[in-house]
Amino acid sequence: MALATQRSTGGSRRPPTRGNGPGRRRIASLIGMLLAGMLLSGCGLSIPSDPNGTMDRVEGAVLRAGASVEEGLVEKAADGGAFGPLADLVEAFAEEHGAEVEWTFGSEESLVEHLEQHRIDLAVGGMTADTPWSQMAGTTRGYDEVPGAEGREIVMLVPLGENELVYELESFLDRELS
Amino acid sequence: MRNVGRTDLPAEQRTALTKAIRWEWATIAYTLFTISLVALVLGNSQAMKTAWIEDMLSLIPQVSFLVALLFIRRKPTRSFPFGKHRAMTIGHLVAGVALLAVGGNLAVEAAIGLISGEHPTIGTLQLFGQTIWLGWLMVGVMLLIVIGPLIYGPAKLRLAPKLHNKLLFADADMARADWHTNAASIVGVLGVGIGLWWLDGAAAIFISIGIVLDGVRNTRFAIRDLMDERARTHDDKRTHPLVNAVLAEMLRQPWVRDAGVRMRDQGQVFHTEIFFVPTRRRPPRTETLHAAAERIAALDWKLQDISLIPVGRLPDEATRLE
Numbered sequence: 134m135a136l137a138t139q140r141s142t143g144g145s146r147r148p149p150t151r152g153n154g155p156g157r158r159r160i161a162s163l164i165g166m167l168l169a170g171m172l173l174s175g176c177g178l179s180i181p182s183d184p185n186g187t188m189d190r191v192e193g194a195v196l197r198a199g200a201s202v203e204e205g206l207v208e209k210a211a212d213g214g215a216f217g218p219l220a221d222l223v224e225a226f227a228e229e230h231g232a233e234v235e236w237t238f239g240s241e242e243s244l245v246e247h248l249e250q251h252r253i254d255l256a257v258g259g260m261t262a263d264t265p266w267s268q269m270a271g272t273t274r275g276y277d278e279v280p281g282a283e284g285r286e287i288v289m290l291v292p293l294g295e296n297e298l299v300y301e302l303e304s305f306l307d308r309e310l311s
Numbered sequence: 312m313r314n315v316g317r318t319d320l321p322a323e324q325r326t327a328l329t330k331a332i333r334w335e336w337a338t339i340a341y342t343l344f345t346i347s348l349v350a351l352v353l354g355n356s357q358a359m360k361t362a363w364i365e366d367m368l369s370l371i372p373q374v375s376f377l378v379a380l381l382f383i384r385r386k387p388t389r390s391f392p393f394g395k396h397r398a399m400t401i402g403h404l405v406a407g408v409a410l411l412a413v414g415g416n417l418a419v420e421a422a423i424g425l426i427s428g429e430h431p432t433i434g435t436l437q438l439f440g441q442t443i444w445l446g447w448l449m450v451g452v453m454l455l456i457v458i459g460p461l462i463y464g465p466a467k468l469r470l471a472p473k474l475h476n477k478l479l480f481a482d483a484d485m486a487r488a489d490w491h492t493n494a495a496s497i498v499g500v501l502g503v504g505i506g507l508w509w510l511d512g513a514a515a516i517f518i519s520i521g522i523v524l525d526g527v528r529n530t531r532f533a534i535r536d537l538m539d540e541r542a543r544t545h546d547d548k549r550t551h552p553l554v555n556a557v558l559a560e561m562l563r564q565p566w567v568r569d570a571g572v573r574m575r576d577q578g579q580v581f582h583t584e585i586f587f588v589p590t591r592r593r594p595p596r597t598e599t600l601h602a603a604a605e606r607i608a609a610l611d612w613k614l615q616d617i618s619l620i621p622v623g624r625l626p627d628e629a630t631r632l633e
Binding site: 180181182183184271272273274291292293294295296299300303304307311 | 355429430431432433434435436437440442444446501503504505506507508
């Protein structure tokens with residue numbers, strides 16, 4: 134790093150500023166930790182990945198979806214499943230990953246609670262990009278092309294920080310809805 | 312008692328000042344550009360948010376510098392007999408306090424997020440029909456904007472000592488360390504990418520601690536200057552060599568038996584009181600004193616305001632030749 138052109142004549146020295154040692158050492162240790170983390174997480178490193186491994190669990194198995202009933206978007210079927218444009222999207226997404234969908238119905242608050250406890254993998258309903266639940270749950274981008282959304286920017290909720298799931302879900306919705 | 316003052320700057324300082332002003336305007340323009348660029352890819356990363364706010368904070372010293380310049384050019388008046396040079400130090404203080412307050416706030420916010428185990432959710436963005444993870448864009452933006460400070464930091468650092476401007480020095484010094492912030496936020500985002508959710512918060516804490524330390528340092532130096540600490544070098548590392556230079560010049564006069572100095576930094580220029588014990592019982596004539604003051608003022612452009620005070624005994628707090 135270029136230092137100032139100082140005519141330093143020694144004298145009393147104050148502790149070095151942020152431009153010197155300690156900062157660099159800390160960065161180096163951060164990078165070291167990061168590399169160690171990469172090694173620990175093995176070769177199957179995908180970026181972004183899920184801290185709680187949601188996507189790995191869903192792949193070829195079961196997608197646990199929660200729904201908050203909203204007429205014209207997602208409704209409860211007689212057989213305990215769900216129907217409606219949002220339900221169709223979830224089913225199609227699961228199918229892409231060779232998974233069966235297991236539906237849970239409840240209020241938005243219950244669904245968010247389920248997401249926080251990792252009892253479900255995603256939640257759908259009338260939630261939009263302005264949802265107040267975005268503090269407790271991760272949200273996808275808003276999609277106004279969902280049939281029956283009437284111009285609202287519909288989002289799906291996922292557990293906080295499950296970034297691979299968000300990535301897969303948004304990639305799917307981008308393909309499906311554009 | 313005589314006052315010798317110069318309100319004009321010598322050629323070297325004039326060009327340095329013109330360059331400094333140009334760099335500051337360029338920096339402000341660049342920073343506004345980076346602030347809007349980062350805003351586009353902010354997402355839910357605490358590290359990115361912290362870096363973003365640090366970017367905004369970095370505008371304060373630059374704006375303060377330009378505003379203070381409007382004041383320090385004014386000649387002293389009856390109501391402001393020492394001129395308005397202190398504006399520069401006040402700008403320094405404002406910048407320091409802002410860094411301290413906001414940095415502390417960000418550190419607490421990051422710590423709370425880390426303790427409560429908030430997993431940052433970083434989604435995607437659709438660009439040209441491609442779904443791209445926002446993290447890659449964050450890393451890209453951070454790599455892109457690291458370039459600026461590496462250019463203007465050292466440039467301002469070269470100008471600061473010429474102008475003896477502590478605000479400019481602080482600004483340059485922070486710019487020089489700015490890449491730490493970019494590196495830390497990249498580490499944080501990539502950490503989130505590989506599933507280490509806590510790295511984002513850790514990076515945010517690292518960045519905010521840097522902001523707080525900058526704040527502490529600048530606030531301390533600015534306050535010391537405002538409390539009329541003996542003049543120090545532009546980087547506040549040691550007592551300014553002019554203290555000794557003035558004393559040496561004074562002691563060379565045949566009519567001086569002993570001399571002591573009180574020199575304070577008014578921001579860019581110094582206010583100097585020279586106490587001397589005359590050799591004979593009668594103090595020298597005003598012409599002699601005036602010539603001596605002129606000679607001392609000629610030592611350095613910063614010596615704008617010099618008072619010669621004949622005394623029977625030097626005051627204890629006056630600095631003697633070391």
